[in-house]
Amino acid sequence: MYADSYFMIGHAHLQGGKPCQDYATAAALSESAAYAIVADGCSTGGKTDVGSRALALTTSQAIVKHWNTVGNALERTAPARINLEQQVNLAPVRQSFGCATRDMLSTCVYACYSPEGGFIHIQGDGVVAWEESGHTVMGCFEWDNNTPFYPAYSADNYAEFIKAHGGDVNEDKLTYTSWERTPDGSLSQLDTTRYTLGRGIQGITLPLSGGLEKVAVFTDGVTQVEGMKWQDVVSQLLAFKTTAGDFAKRRMIRAVKDAQREGKGPMDDISYAVILSDM
Numbered sequence: 001m002y003a004d005s006y007f008m009i010g011h012a013h014l015q016g017g018k019p020c021q022d023y024a025t026a027a028a029l030s031e032s033a034a035y036a037i038v039a040d041g042c043s044t045g046g047k048t049d050v051g052s053r054a055l056a057l058t059t060s061q062a063i064v065k066h067w068n069t070v071g072n073a074l075e076r077t078a079p080a081r082i083n084l085e086q087q088v089n090l091a092p093v094r095q096s097f098g099c100a101t102r103d104m105l106s107t108c109v110y111a112c113y114s115p116e117g118g119f120i121h122i123q124g125d126g127v128v129a130w131e132e133s134g135h136t137v138m139g140c141f142e143w144d145n146n147t148p149f150y151p152a153y154s155a156d157n158y159a160e161f162i163k164a165h166g167g168d169v170n171e172d173k174l175t176y177t178s179w180e181r182t183p184d185g186s187l188s189q190l191d192t193t194r195y196t197l198g199r200g201i202q203g204i205t206l207p208l209s210g211g212l213e214k215v216a217v218f219t220d221g222v223t224q225v226e227g228m229k230w231q232d233v234v235s236q237l238l239a240f241k242t243t244a245g246d247f248a249k250r251r252m253i254r255a256v257k258d259a260q261r262e263g264k265g266p267m268d269d270i271s272y273a274v275i276l277s278d279m
Contacts, residue, residue, distance in 0.1 A: 001114070001278075003027055003034035004248035007271030008256060010221055011264040019049040021106075022219050022269035023056045026248075029067045033114035035060070036273030038126065040219035042150065043268075045105035050097060052106040055151065058089035059110055067112075078112065079121040079205050087154060104152035109217040113275045117210040120217060123203045124148040125174075127218040129234050130208060134183035137190070138234045140223060141204065144173045149200050158201055169198035176204070179231055187231055213277050214238055221270030226263035233259075237272055248274050 005024035013020060021041030028034045039056040041048025062085035066078055086108075094104055107124025120128050122141050125148040129138040143149065144165070153161040165173050172194040181187050195204060208215060216238060223230040236255045240247050252272065259265040 001028055001032055001034045002243045002247070002276040003036060003274065004246060005036060005038070005271070005273035006246070006249040006252045007038075007269065008252060008266065010224070010266045010268040010270060011226075012267050013043075013269055018043075020269050021049045021052055022221060022271035023052040024219075024271040024273045025056050025060055026273040026275065027060070029064065029112075033067070033112070033118075034275045035063045035110060035112045036215065036217050036275050037063075037108065037110040038217050038219050038271045038273050040107045040124070040126065040221070040269070040271070042105035046100055046103035048103060048105050050099060051104040051152070054090060054093050054097070054099075054104065055086075055106045055108050058093060059086050059108055061089050062086045063110065063112060079119065079203060082110075082121070083123070083151070083203060086151065090151075101152050101155045105150045106152070107148055107150060107219070109219070111208075111215050111217050111273075111275060113208060113212070113215045115210055115277065118208045118215070120206045120208065120215070121203055122206075123151050125220050127220065127222050127230065127234060128206065129214070129216045129218070129238065130212045131214040131238060132212050136181040136214075136235065136238065137178060138181070138231060139176055139178035140220075140230065142175050142177075142220075143200070144175075149174075153201075161201070162197065165197050169201070170196050173197040174200040174204070181231065181235055215275040216272055218272040219270060221266050221268040222272070224268040225259050225266050225270070228259060228262075238274070240276070243276055247276075248272065
């Protein structure tokens with residue numbers, strides 16, 4: 001297994017003098033398992049560049065602890081346990097940094113994978129993808145009214161977030177649209193799923209079968225590259241020629257340079273993290 005990640009500031013934040021509010025990290029859990037995490041700080045929040053990093057790194061700690069406790073069983077109940085440990089880890093970090101809730105407003109998407117299978121878990125919004133035999137399945141999670149869930153909303157037991165979405169936790173508020181790209185490059189839509197507000201707050205888990213060659217998670221910056229469809233951005237970011245060294249970093253830098261020849265490139269901050277089986 002190989003794991004790598006990279007994040008980059010977007011054109012709008014660079015021009016506006018704002019920091020990069022995305023963060024990404026990925027690492028091996030063993031010779032045959034790895035994790036990948038991305039976090040996306042809210043542009044209208046506080047010091048969410050700090051919040052996104054804190055959330056990603058405490059999630060990393062939670063995943064490693066779960067792995068060391070359970071072993072190589074990436075069972076379906078793992079996200080609930082990881083999320084609980086994530087919150088336990090995050091509380092003292094927030095206190096030591098003197099951060100308010102608005103500083104911690106960040107989404108989080110993470111994947112854990114081994115040859116036997118694994119999962120992707122979505123806390124908020126973002127883009128996911130996995131590949132087998134040249135077939136790439138990719139999907140985008142989007143909240144109604146561009147009002148995503150943030151784990152930091154647990155500070156008031158999600159009361160304000162629920163209120164912002166109308167108050168009914170049984171009402172559909174989160175959309176997942178999936179697509180498939182075949183080896184010949186053709187693209188077709190697979191499905192659209194709607195999730196309730198309550199389900200979105202719990203986080204959405206996508207189980208992954210064994211035998212996949214690539215598993216990747218992205219912040220929604222991949223959907224905001226000027227002049228490009230997000231599905232094409234995902235395909236470009238997964239077009240690795242080698243797994244040597246910082247393969248995700250090289251791929252993103254090249255893809256962004258290519259995009260900038262046709263426009264401004266990523267308008268929003270952009271990040272991704274990838275797990276690869278032996279290629």
